[in-house]
Amino acid sequence: MLNAVLxxxxxxxxxxxxxxxxxxxAGTIAALLPAGIFVWxxxxxxxxxxxxxxxxxxxxxxxxxxxxxxxxGLSLLMALIISGVGALILIYAGAYMQGQAQAGRLYALxxxxxxxxxxxxxxDNLIALFIFWELTSITSFLLIGWHYQEERSRAAALQALxxxxxxxxxLLAGLVLIGLVSGxxxxxxLAAQAGTLQDSGLYLPIxxxxxxxxxxxxxxxxxxxxxxxxxVAPTPVSxxxxxxTMVKAGVYLLARLSPxxxxxxxxxxxxxVTGLVTxxxxxxxxxxxxxxxxxxxxxxxxxxxxxxxLLGLGTKLAAxxxxxxxxxxxxxxxxxxxxxxAIDHASGTRxxxxxxxxxxxxxxxxLAAGLAGLSMAGIPLLAGFAAKEFIYEAAxxxxxxxxxxxxxxLAGNVAFVVVAQQMTxxxxxxxxxxxxxxxxxxxxxxxxPLVLGALGLALGLLPEVTATLAGAAARAIYGAPxxxxxxxxxDSVTPMLLLSALTIVAGILxxxxxxxxxxWLNWLDQGARLGPENAFRRLVGGLPRxxxxxxxxxxxxxxxxxxxxxxxxxxLLLALTWLLRGGPGVPSDLLARLAxxxxxxxxxxxxxxxxxASVMQANTLLTLIVSLGVVGFGTAIVFILFGAPxxxxxxxxxxxxxxxxxxxxxYRLPGMVRLSPRRTVLRDSVVTGLAGAVxxxxxxxxxxxxxxxxxxxxxxxxxxxxxxxxxxVNVILVDFRGFDTMGEITVLGIAAIGIFALLKLRPGRGxxxxxxxxxxxx
Amino acid sequence: MTSIILVVATRLIFPLMLMFSLFxxxxxxxxxxxxxxxxxxxxxxxxxxxxxxxxxxxRDALRRSTFRLIGVGLLFAFISGLPGLFAGSPFLTxxxxxAEVPVIGKLSSVLLFDTGVLLVVVxxxxxxxxxxxxADEEEEE
Numbered sequence: 001m002l003n004a005v006l007x008x009x010x011x012x013x014x015x016x017x018x019x020x021x022x023x024x025x026a027g028t029i030a031a032l033l034p035a036g037i038f039v040w041x042x043x044x045x046x047x048x049x050x051x052x053x054x055x056x057x058x059x060x061x062x063x064x065x066x067x068x069x070x071x072x073g074l075s076l077l078m079a080l081i082i083s084g085v086g087a088l089i090l091i092y093a094g095a096y097m098q099g100q101a102q103a104g105r106l107y108a109l110x111x112x113x114x115x116x117x118x119x120x121x122x123x124d125n126l127i128a129l130f131i132f133w134e135l136t137s138i139t140s141f142l143l144i145g146w147h148y149q150e151e152r153s154r155a156a157a158l159q160a161l162x163x164x165x166x167x168x169x170x171l172l173a174g175l176v177l178i179g180l181v182s183g184x185x186x187x188x189x190l191a192a193q194a195g196t197l198q199d200s201g202l203y204l205p206i207x208x209x210x211x212x213x214x215x216x217x218x219x220x221x222x223x224x225x226x227x228x229x230x231x232v233a234p235t236p237v238s239x240x241x242x243x244x245t246m247v248k249a250g251v252y253l254l255a256r257l258s259p260x261x262x263x264x265x266x267x268x269x270x271x272x273v274t275g276l277v278t279x280x281x282x283x284x285x286x287x288x289x290x291x292x293x294x295x296x297x298x299x300x301x302x303x304x305x306x307x308x309x310l311l312g313l314g315t316k317l318a319a320x321x322x323x324x325x326x327x328x329x330x331x332x333x334x335x336x337x338x339x340x341x342a343i344d345h346a347s348g349t350r351x352x353x354x355x356x357x358x359x360x361x362x363x364x365x366x367l368a369a370g371l372a373g374l375s376m377a378g379i380p381l382l383a384g385f386a387a388k389e390f391i392y393e394a395a396x397x398x399x400x401x402x403x404x405x406x407x408x409x410l411a412g413n414v415a416f417v418v419v420a421q422q423m424t425x426x427x428x429x430x431x432x433x434x435x436x437x438x439x440x441x442x443x444x445x446x447x448x449p450l451v452l453g454a455l456g457l458a459l460g461l462l463p464e465v466t467a468t469l470a471g472a473a474a475r476a477i478y479g480a481p482x483x484x485x486x487x488x489x490x491d492s493v494t495p496m497l498l499l500s501a502l503t504i505v506a507g508i509l510x511x512x513x514x515x516x517x518x519x520w521l522n523w524l525d526q527g528a529r530l531g532p533e534n535a536f537r538r539l540v541g542g543l544p545r546x547x548x549x550x551x552x553x554x555x556x557x558x559x560x561x562x563x564x565x566x567x568x569x570x571x572l573l574l575a576l577t578w579l580l581r582g583g584p585g586v587p588s589d590l591l592a593r594l595a596x597x598x599x600x601x602x603x604x605x606x607x608x609x610x611x612x613a614s615v616m617q618a619n620t621l622l623t624l625i626v627s628l629g630v631v632g633f634g635t636a637i638v639f640i641l642f643g644a645p646x647x648x649x650x651x652x653x654x655x656x657x658x659x660x661x662x663x664x665x666x667y668r669l670p671g672m673v674r675l676s677p678r679r680t681v682l683r684d685s686v687v688t689g690l691a692g693a694v695x696x697x698x699x700x701x702x703x704x705x706x707x708x709x710x711x712x713x714x715x716x717x718x719x720x721x722x723x724x725x726x727x728x729v730n731v732i733l734v735d736f737r738g739f740d741t742m743g744e745i746t747v748l749g750i751a752a753i754g755i756f757a758l759l760k761l762r763p764g765r766g767x768x769x770x771x772x773x774x775x776x777x778x
Numbered sequence: 779m780t781s782i783i784l785v786v787a788t789r790l791i792f793p794l795m796l797m798f799s800l801f802x803x804x805x806x807x808x809x810x811x812x813x814x815x816x817x818x819x820x821x822x823x824x825x826x827x828x829x830x831x832x833x834x835x836x837r838d839a840l841r842r843s844t845f846r847l848i849g850v851g852l853l854f855a856f857i858s859g860l861p862g863l864f865a866g867s868p869f870l871t872x873x874x875x876x877a878e879v880p881v882i883g884k885l886s887s888v889l890l891f892d893t894g895v896l897l898v899v900v901x902x903x904x905x906x907x908x909x910x911x912x913a914d915e916e917e918e919e
Contacts, residue, residue, distance in 0.1 A: 645810035649802075653818035657903060660825050664910045724874055724884065725807035733812065734888045734895070738870040741891075742855050745898040749848040752902035759909040 001055045001069035001122050004037050008115025012108040019104030027094015027444070030107040034086035034114055041071075041079050048076040049472045054124065054188070064185035070124035073472025077323065078121035078245075078252055080469075081330045085244045086114045088448035092338055093236035095444025096345060106146070110240065113139035117245050121252055126175040126185050129253075133171065133217070136246050137164040143237040144230045156229040162540060163226045167216025171253075174209030177202050182260070190260035191479055198264055207261065210253070211270055218250030218304045221278040222532035227301055231293040235341025238293055239448075243300045243333040248326065251307045255322065259479030262314045271312025276408050278305025281524070283415030287514060288521040292340040292350040292423070296333065299419045302412060303329050309409070310394060311477070317397055320484050321390035323473035324466070328375060328383040328456065335372035335452035336423050339365055342445040343427065347438055352422060357432030364446045366428045371453030373424035375460070377417045377507065378500055383459040383466065386486050388413060388503070392496040410503060417507020418514065425511075463488055560684065567691050574694060586697065587704045601641065608634035621672050625662045629655055646729045781830075788830035795823035803896055804882060804889075813892035817899025824900070825907045833911045844905040851897030858890035 011033055019026035047053050053071040060066070071079070090110060097103035116135035123129040138161075145157030179185045181200045182193035190197070197203060214220070219227035230242050241247070254262075254271065261267060282302030289295035303325075310322040342365055343358065344350045359366040371382070378388035391413070395406045459466045463486030471484040490497050510517070554565055597605075611630030618624035632655040639648035676684070715728055715736065723731035733741050799820035806812030828836035842850075862871030874886040882889070 646812065646815070649810055649815045650818065653815055653822060656822055657818060657825065657907075660822070660829070661907060661910060664907070668913070723807075723872065723888075724886065725888075727806060727808055727810065727812070730806045730812040730892075733814070734807075734891050735872045738859070738872070738888075738891060741895060742852075742859070742870070745855060745895055746852060748902045749852060749898055752848060752905040753845070756905050756909050759906075759913060 001053070001071060002057055002067065004040065005069075005115050005119045005122065007033060007037075008111045008118065012112040012115070015107040015111055016104030019107060023100075023103065025094070026103060026107060027090050027092075027097070030111060031087040031090035031094075033111065034083040034090065037118070038080065038083040038087060041076060041083060044071060045076060047071070049073055049468065052188075064125075064179060065127045066125050066185075067128050068124040068186060069122040070188050071122060072476050073469075073474075074252070074255060074323075074476035075121050077327060077469055077473040078248070079118055081248075081327070082114060082117050082121065082245050085240060085330060085334050085452070086110070088334075088338075088451055089236050089240040091444055092239070092341075092448040093234075095442055096234065096236050096341060106143075106234065106236070109139055109143050110236070113143065113241060113246070117249070120249055124187050126179050126187065129187070130168070130172050130175055133213075133249060133253075134165070134168050136241075136249060137161060137168055137217075140164065140230075140241050140246055143241060144233045146233050146237065150232070153232045156226075156232045159536070159540075160226040160230050163216050163223050163536070167213045167223065170209045170216075171213025174206050174213060177206045177209065178257075178260075181206070187256060190257065194260045194263075197260055203261075203264075204266060207266055207270060210257065210261070211274070214250035214253050214308075215274055216250070217253075218247050218308065219278075219301050220250070220274050220305060220308055221281055224278060224282060224301045225533040225536065228294050228297040231291070231297050235293065235337060235344065238297070239334050239337030239341065242297065243337050244330040247300065247304055248307075248330070251304060251311065251322075251326070254308065254311045255319075255473075255477045258311055258314060258319075258477055262311070268312050268314060271308050273312075275305045275307070275309030275312055276405075276412075278302065279309060279412040280305075280408065283412045284521060284524055286415060286419050287510075287517060288525055290352050292343070292352060292355075292427075293337070295352070295419060295422060296337055296340060299416065300333060302415060303333065306391070306409070306412060310391065313394060313398055313405075315394060315398060316474075316478050316480075316482060317390060317394035319474040319478035320470065320482060321387065321394045322477060323470035324383075324390050324484070325387040326473070327459070327466070327470055328387040331452045331456045331459070332372040332375040332384060335368055335449040335456070336376070338445070338449040338452070339369045339372070339423070342441045342449070345445060346441050352426060355427040357428070357430045359428040360432045361438065361440065362428075364450065365441075366424075368446060368449035368453045369424050369428065371457055372449065373420040375453070375456035376423075377420040377504060378413070379504070380489055381457065381460045383456045385460060385500070386463070386466065388500050389490075389496045392499040396495055406499070410499065410506075413503045414506045414510060417504055418511045421507065421511045461488060564684070564687060568687060571687070571691050571694060574698070578698075586701060590700065604634055604637055604641070608638075619672060621662075621666055621669060624672070625659065625666070629659055632658070646727070784830045788826050792823050792827055795826070796820055799823065799896070803892060806892060807883075807888065813895030814899055816892075817896040818903065820896065821900045821903035821907070824904055828908065828911055833908050837908065840904065844901045844908060847897045847901030848905070849901075851894045851899075851901060854894030854897060855891050856894075858887040858894065861887050 011030070015026070015030055018029055022029065041048075044053055048071045053069075055069040057067040090107060093106055093110060094103070097106060113136060116132050116139055119132035120129060120136060123132055141157050141161040144160050145153050147153040148157075178190070178197065181202050182190055182197050184190060184193060197206070200206075216223040216226075227242060227247065231238055233242070258267075279302050282298050282300070282305055286295050286298035286302060289298060307322055307325060307329075310318040310325070340350060343355065343362070346362065347355065347358075349355065375382035375384035378384045391409060392406065395409050396402060398405055467484040467486045471482055474482040474484065555562065608631055611627050611634060614627035615624060615631065618627055632651065636648045636651035636655065639645075639651060715732060718736075719725060719728045719731045723735045725731040725735075799816045802811035802819060803813055803816035804811075806816065824836050824840060827839055840847075859870035861873040863869050865871070865873060870891075872886060872888045874884055874888075877885050879885060
């Protein structure tokens, strides 16, 4: 399984090269990988449907962080969708891009996304799952922002990233809590800990964090707005990521964790309310859209809401319905998106008002859309029919407020029937229109939707296959054995059948009278748009303004205010800690100790203090530098006197070099000007004086506490036998703590490059030509 | 602004300073010294040289770009960590040979590491000094 996931990432790098040399065939070539994975998955199906396939790759010394994979019924269903649809999408993308120069990047990103998504559904470790989760968010961001030259695309991509990425952070917190509470990081082991998890006081926080993660990823209310926005991406992306796979990640997560966390009142309430609101909002907003892709996007939001509702319900029937619908939806929605893209490609428009009578010009498209539309509407013989039957059955036997739930689901399903008619009857029937630049799309654009549409029919006609696949997935969702019984055609009249029929009739009536709905839908649209999306805009817009204000205050470009902030913050934290924690007191015999000062030490102190006074009084830069030098050299002598020759030597060298550097810049600097008013000088003196006093006091206090540390003697003793050196300082630097030193010299090197850039690349002085000078002369 | 006294003095002091730098590096393991101070010393020597003559000539005397010194120094430090790795110990574990070389003493990976530190310090310091001095000379032109 690791190979299957890694192959996608590795081949993603090769895709641009392939696209450069074989621009026409590159999409199809790239499709070989997902096709291969699809076949491999079918090969593993028997094992997966039975005990499941497990793989473990420990890679980190941290406990709990392993790269482990688990292929069971649910993973298998998702992985088959990801690889199967992925193969078709890559072929489709090949035809869609028509060998454009940028096509290679698209294949690469699609492959990388596919690998991330496969990893996500196969992962058995919470941390691994999270990493793949984030990878899908990032690849999705890159794909939504495909037309990065356009402001609109960038904004949509950023919006999607912030929403899903923010949810991802919440999810990480939730997953870590799950791991801590349950004591296991393997998802397969979580179900056994269900009791521990649900009785824990952290259950509700976990649930809410999970909700944030899943709802943002799967475009649930109130985070639904990013998905219609994401439609600026090329259609292959919308069909793949934003209908069939990535947006299902949140649903998948809920399904995966429902045996461990589900079945409680909190779970049902949270996810059923979210799901139902999303189902209705998405469904009814989809009726208002004129853009085919946006309509399908809202319809997808609605479908995801339906899935979340079913998972929230959590009964056996609901799990079966969710599995069936997951499969059916991936097939028909993927197909409809691809049809929309093909029509856009052929006619240059996606506007429903400008499209009609396309059946004559695009018979293949009509067939594909028809098959998908029938499945979406839930017509018998197709996969969507069985799913809808089970949804109603789950609602009727839910045991709660049955009628309310059934009614709400009915209202949501009616919208699907209307959308199905929009995508079939409205654009394909009637008198045909003439387009200026109409060109019929080739086989590459039709293969995908046709295969997916036909699969919807095949699954309807082969109930055993569907039942096996969906049953295994439902078992993983429900957490107990499940057997689904499906029929090609219903043999008796059941309440579910009547509800299905009612849905279709209502859908047809609504479709005929859709213009009457406009005012209502407008009202709904306004509310939905002004609500969450507006809040998001304000938040995202306000953040930079807030950051700007804080930055202006802290980083105003004056060196002394930077120093002030650093010293002030440090002083405050230190003083607070000292006071609050009640650190060791000041030794009482401080003054008595002063008498121990020897004469030469006293002289040194006087010299340093005199240097300091001179710094404060200096009127020219030269005096200033020399006075600073006095202080520096004085300090170095202190080091010598108290037995730190290494330190002293370094201090001497640094002081010397410092003087050299100052001399270099000295006469390029303007003359000495005292800029600060008296008040500022006073304030600065107080802060620095305090800082100095606190440091001195701290040192006195700290040295007064008897040091019980084996380190000092250890280093002194071990230096010779272990480090072959008598200079303990040096042995520590180059041997015992060599790794630290290595980090330090790396930082030094980087700092030098930064300083060089600052000195050489001054704007307005033709800096760029000079940047090369230093190199050129050597 | 070239002073004859400075030029003559530099001619005498420059090699001495470089030798002293080497001396500090080699004795550093047993007595005060080491790569860091050695590097500062060598950098001071070249800074003095740049003062006495010009940055261009100082760069010529250095032979290598200051950036290359940084790079090579880091490479030395990194390479010095590998023998430990091959011996099955953690990265950067000090390895000593028993071979006694005159003047240098026992050969070890630690010496290579310290040489790396020296080169980085020389490179960093001179990058800054030269860049500043060059800005200075341009001003004069």
